[in-house]
Amino acid sequence: MNTQEIMDLEKEYMMHTFGRLPIALNNGKGALVWDVEGKEYIDCFAGIAVNNVGHAHPRVAAAISKQAEKLIHCSNIYYTEIQVELARLLCEISSYDKVFFANSGAEVNEGAVKLARKYTGKNDIITMENSFHGRTLSMVAATGQHKYKEGVGILPAGYKHVPFGDSEAVSDAITPNTAAVMVEAIQGEGGVIVPPEGYLKELEEICEENDVLLILDEIQTGFGRTGEMFASELFKIKPHITTIAKALGGGYPIAGILAQEEVADAFKPGDHGTTFGGNPLGCAAAKASVEVIINEKLVEKSKEMGKYLKSNLKELKDENENMLDVRGYGLMLGTEFNHECTDIVNMAANKGLLLNCTAETVLRFLPPLNITKEQITQTLSIFSDILDRISS
Numbered sequence: 279m280n281t282q283e284i285m286d287l288e289k290e291y292m293m294h295t296f297g298r299l300p301i302a303l304n305n306g307k308g309a310l311v312w313d314v315e316g317k318e319y320i321d322c323f324a325g326i327a328v329n330n331v332g333h334a335h336p337r338v339a340a341a342i343s344k345q346a347e348k349l350i351h352c353s354n355i356y357y358t359e360i361q362v363e364l365a366r367l368l369c370e371i372s373s374y375d376k377v378f379f380a381n382s383g384a385e386v387n388e389g390a391v392k393l394a395r396k397y398t399g400k401n402d403i404i405t406m407e408n409s410f411h412g413r414t415l416s417m418v419a420a421t422g423q424h425k426y427k428e429g430v431g432i433l434p435a436g437y438k439h440v441p442f443g444d445s446e447a448v449s450d451a452i453t454p455n456t457a458a459v460m461v462e463a464i465q466g467e468g469g470v471i472v473p474p475e476g477y478l479k480e481l482e483e484i485c486e487e488n489d490v491l492l493i494l495d496e497i498q499t500g501f502g503r504t505g506e507m508f509a510s511e512l513f514k515i516k517p518h519i520t521t522i523a524k525a526l527g528g529g530y531p532i533a534g535i536l537a538q539e540e541v542a543d544a545f546k547p548g549d550h551g552t553t554f555g556g557n558p559l560g561c562a563a564a565k566a567s568v569e570v571i572i573n574e575k576l577v578e579k580s581k582e583m584g585k586y587l588k589s590n591l592k593e594l595k596d597e598n599e600n601m602l603d604v605r606g607y608g609l610m611l612g613t614e615f616n617h618e619c620t621d622i623v624n625m626a627a628n629k630g631l632l633l634n635c636t637a638e639t640v641l642r643f644l645p646p647l648n649i650t651k652e653q654i655t656q657t658l659s660i661f662s663d664i665l666d667r668i669s670s
């Protein structure tokens with residue numbers, strides 16, 4: 279099928295939930311993808327910070343196909359070796375004690391809230407304005423953005439929102455019924471909003487003083503994205519619970535709740551569960567992906583390539599009065615404009631560069647962590663041409 283035929287079938291048979299670009303992707307390799315017409319793109323979106331190991335990584339592909347020939351799925355009422363191996367690996371790299379596997383970001387955030395409520399015996403969760411925690415009803419309630427709540431009826435109660443970056447507001451919002459504070463390390467969908475210096479550390483202290491749990495949503499920031507394995511290392515905190523998803527499976531849907539032992543023990547047999555979560559295929563994909571991140575030093579590469587990309591974006595900003603800010607860590611970078619940036623996204627796609635616009639005025643750069651320096655140079659050259667065109 280060509281692009282038009284695919285778009286026609288989508289229109290006829292699918293619910294129209296996504297604002298899509300008129301591109302039908304077919305295959306990829308590293309930081310490159312090709313559409314069904316054979317056009318090549320540099321992928322600076324990486325499936326929303328999912329493809330940290332790049333597309334079609336041979337080790338991940340081999341792990342998936344080998345596992346698929348053995349056992350794709352079995353119920354969680356049986357043990358599998360691959361599942362416990364992945365659990366050990368994740369606890370080792372994160373220095374958490376226990377993990378629970380699920381399928382998606384929203385689902386592990388829900389699970390984290392459930393765990394916090396079980397552990398504390400309290401109900402309320404403080405989250406941040408402009409946050410994003412997922413699309414289930416409960417996570418829509420947790421998300422601090424009105425646009426996601428319109429027309430979906432009564433949402434689960436117990437979520438209170440305070441401004442991101444204001445630790446005093448969190449302190450003031452805590453009541454005897456507060457179970458946890460849930461926060462993204464860096465607000466991703468909200469526009470790559472970096473927390474002010476010391477903010478997350480202050481939240482950690484406030485939670486400690488008030489016997490409230492800190493849940494860190496690292497769904498977008500995890501697995502080397504920010505130039506550290508986890509953003510908690512960047513901000514030197516140790517939350518009681520961390521949620522992970524996106525890049526964990528290298529593209530295969532798998533997610534996890536990481537928790538400190540005492541908190542994790544609040545889940546007793548039967549308290550929580552899932553049919554697919556942590557199934558053998560997902561665990562094989564995740565174990566291979568995490569091993570690739572470690573063996574190929576992708577965390578270091580993210581830091582190094584991120585510096586190169588960021589410093590060059592800053593130079594472009596200095597020459598362009600419509601660009602207001604360049605921010606982020608590692609290969610989680612955002613450039614803010616004084617205008618909507620969907621046009622830039624479309625122009626970039628025409629020129630063979632995939633970018634994303636979020637929060638209307640922020641372009642997100644989230645390439646695979648093994649993007650090459652040449653590919654970044656190419657990205658910058660396309661981007662700079664577009665900036666020249668729209669400002670002239």
Ligand SMILES: *Cc1c(COP(=O)(O)O)cnc(C)c1O
Pocket residue numbers: 381382383384385387410411412413462466467495496497498523524
């Ligand atoms: C993507 C994302 C989620 C939701 O993950 P899904 O897998 O789409 O449910 C939650 N939190 C953050 C910070 C995210 O970036």
